[in-house]
Amino acid sequence: MAPPPSMAAASDRAGPDAGAGEPSLRLRRAPSAEAGDLAGDSSGGRRENGDPHPPPNPQERQQQHEMLYYRASAPAHRRVKESPLSSDAIFRQSHAGLLNLCIVVLIAVNSRLIIENLMKYGLLIRAGFWFSARSLGDWPLLMCCLTLPIFPLVALMAEKLIRRKLIGEHVVILLHIIITTSVIVYPAVVILKCDSAVLSGFVLMFLASIMWMKLVSYAHTNYDIRVLSKSTEKGAAYGNYVDPENMKDPTIKSLLYFMLAPTLCYQPTYPRTTCIRKGWVIRQLVKCLIFTGLMGFIIEQYINPIVKNSKHPLKGNFLNAIERVLKLSVPTLYVWLCMFYCFFHLWLNILAELLRFGDREFYKDWWNAKTVEEYWRLWNMPVHKWIIRHIYFPCIRKGLPRGVAVLISFLVSAVFHEICVAVPCHIFKFWAFFGIMFQIPLVFLTRYLQDKFQNIMVGNMIFWFFFSIVGQPMCVLLYYHDVMNRQAQASR
Numbered sequence: 001m002a003p004p005p006s007m008a009a010a011s012d013r014a015g016p017d018a019g020a021g022e023p024s025l026r027l028r029r030a031p032s033a034e035a036g037d038l039a040g041d042s043s044g045g046r047r048e049n050g051d052p053h054p055p056p057n058p059q060e061r062q063q064q065h066e067m068l069y070y071r072a073s074a075p076a077h078r079r080v081k082e083s084p085l086s087s088d089a090i091f092r093q094s095h096a097g098l099l100n101l102c103i104v105v106l107i108a109v110n111s112r113l114i115i116e117n118l119m120k121y122g123l124l125i126r127a128g129f130w131f132s133a134r135s136l137g138d139w140p141l142l143m144c145c146l147t148l149p150i151f152p153l154v155a156l157m158a159e160k161l162i163r164r165k166l167i168g169e170h171v172v173i174l175l176h177i178i179i180t181t182s183v184i185v186y187p188a189v190v191i192l193k194c195d196s197a198v199l200s201g202f203v204l205m206f207l208a209s210i211m212w213m214k215l216v217s218y219a220h221t222n223y224d225i226r227v228l229s230k231s232t233e234k235g236a237a238y239g240n241y242v243d244p245e246n247m248k249d250p251t252i253k254s255l256l257y258f259m260l261a262p263t264l265c266y267q268p269t270y271p272r273t274t275c276i277r278k279g280w281v282i283r284q285l286v287k288c289l290i291f292t293g294l295m296g297f298i299i300e301q302y303i304n305p306i307v308k309n310s311k312h313p314l315k316g317n318f319l320n321a322i323e324r325v326l327k328l329s330v331p332t333l334y335v336w337l338c339m340f341y342c343f344f345h346l347w348l349n350i351l352a353e354l355l356r357f358g359d360r361e362f363y364k365d366w367w368n369a370k371t372v373e374e375y376w377r378l379w380n381m382p383v384h385k386w387i388i389r390h391i392y393f394p395c396i397r398k399g400l401p402r403g404v405a406v407l408i409s410f411l412v413s414a415v416f417h418e419i420c421v422a423v424p425c426h427i428f429k430f431w432a433f434f435g436i437m438f439q440i441p442l443v444f445l446t447r448y449l450q451d452k453f454q455n456i457m458v459g460n461m462i463f464w465f466f467f468s469i470v471g472q473p474m475c476v477l478l479y480y481h482d483v484m485n486r487q488a489q490a491s492r
Contacts, residue, residue, distance in 0.1 A: 091457075117301055125300040138200040144190045145204055148211055151183050152259055155215055159222050159250045169226075176219035183212045188423045198483065201424025209416050213386055214259060217266040220390050222250055261357050262348040264386040271358030281353050288346040295338045302331040303476070312481040313474060321477075328473035336472060344380070370459035371446040372439045373406075375467070376413075387412070410440055421479065427486060431478045435471060442466060 082089035158175040161167045167175075187208040191201040225247055248254070248268040258266050306328050313321040340363075348362045366379035377384055387409050395405035414436035421432045446459040 114301075121301065121305060123301075124304070125297055138194065138196045140190055140194045141187075141196050141200050141204050144187050145207060148183065148187070148208065149259070151179050151211065152215060152218070152255055155179050155218055156250060156252060156255050159218075162226070163249055169223075173219075173223070176215070180212055180215050180219070183208055183215060184419065188419070191423050192426065196424075198424045202420065205420045205423050209420055210264070211259075213264045213383075214266065217264055217386060217390055218250075218255070218258065220394075221266045257355065260351070261355055262351045262362065262382065263357070263359070264382045265389055273353075273356045273358050276353055276356060281350055284346050284350050284353075288342050288350070291338045291342045291346070295335050295342070298331050298335050298338075303328065303335065306331070307477060307480045310477060310481075312485075313477045324477060325470065325473045328476060329469045332472045332476055333468040336468075340379075348382075368460065369463050370450065370457070371443055372463055372466070373443045374459075375463055376439075383413075407440065410436060425479055425483050425486075427479070427482045429478070429482055431475055431482075435475055 084090070084093045155176060158167075158172050158179070162169065162172040187204050191204060229247060246267050246269060250268070254268050257270075261270065263270070306324065310324040310328075311317070311320060313325065344362045349360055351357070352360050362381050364378040364381065366375050369375035369378055391409050391412060392405050395408055396402065400408075414433045417436050418428075418430060418433040422428045422430075442462075446462050449462065450459050
């Protein structure tokens with residue numbers, strides 16, 4: 001009896017030598033459509049009518065390969081292999097499934113905690129979280145915020161005067177120093193004179209700090225443009241480093257766009273997109289509202305009850321302070337992540353889309369930071385670019401060592417963190433300042449441990465520990481109790 005056509009074709013594709021020496025290849029089960037066809041030709045490569053057999057499809061080829069590869073005599077162990085979770089192979093594997101498992105576990109655990117919290121405390125969030133009589137009574141802060149645009153206009157007037165050579169270089173520098181100092185001092189004085197809400201004061205100081213950095217960049221960039229223009233007129237060659245589009249004189253239009261744009265670094269022109277995606281903007285606004293509500297829910301339902309039932313971490317029982325810090329670490333981390341997503345991803349992208357601002361690299365993969373120093377280079381790109389452009393490299397060009405330039409950069413950052421938190425709280429304990437400056441020795445610690453353990457992920461774990469488990473909860477407890485103590489003393 002001649003074999004079925006499929007068997008003959010398999011024997012022919014395996015080759016005459018393979019077919020002679022591998023009888024098991026001829027015993028492969030035929031497809032069901034050909035199982036009853038026993039009238040094949042013994043030539044092996046042709047149909048009954050003499051036409052050549054069609055080439056094998058990929059599925060048949062895979063089946064033939066598996067039949068040969070998984071034979072009893074075929075070796076099951078062919079080369080040296082590491083276990084997927086071994087230290088040499090763990091970072092070469094995809095962990096998407098484990099990530100999905102973590103997400104499922106987080107959803108399950110947090111759902112139980114939410115239900116338990118609602119059963120224990122009820123719904124604590126109230127309309128006063130969003131709108132309170134005290135916040136509406138902060139009209140001096142509102143008036144201060146509305147008058148802040150005066151300072152950019154004065155800065156533009158100073159630039160116009162020096163362009164027309166009505167004032168000298170030293171005079172315009174002095175004017176910019178007065179303008180930038182006033183932008184910070186004026187809101188701080190208003191907040192300290194008024195018994196305003198902490199949130200209202202924080203928003204005002206945050207906007208004032210942004211305007212201060214923008215005006216510093218505006219003054220510094222225009223000064224550098226004047227220096228380059230004078231050097232070019234004298235015959236200095238800068239090659240491709242000078243873009244004529246970014247050497248234009250300042251105008252009211254360029255200043256207005258810069259003050260609204262999601263950047264802290266001034267330049268006369270920016271990369272622009274072609275259109276505004278209105279539907280995309282609406283979707284991002286909806287997401288922003290949802291995550292803002294989620295932040296409010298976590299603050300009211302979790303953070304407030306925890307801090308109200310705690311003691312000052314530096315005055316009470318040490319074990320009790322550790323327990324409060326650990327209990328507070330998870331909700332504060334959730335709030336911080338929601339804040340990051342709302343502001344850096346949603347709001348800045350919405351603003352960029354409405355202004356057709358092209359460069360939307362507002363953050364990088366800071367969650368993979370291996371050191372605290374790398375985290376600061378990745379998580380807030382507008383501030384990082386501003387520090388590099390207006391603090392770090394100017395210090396380097398003045399001949400200062402890199403270590404001193406880094407120290408000055410951290411010092412400026414620490415001062416403004418302290419101002420933005422201490423002024424609205426009416427407390428100057430320098431907790432935020434020391435929290436930022438403490439990260440300088442932490443940089444050297446992470447580098448030392450990375451070199452000791454020869455593992456770059458050690459630094460990432462240290463970063464997450466100090467950032468989310470210790471740093472943020474400790475600052476929340478310190479400032480909360482200091483504010484409560486100040487309010488108790490003021491009410492006596």
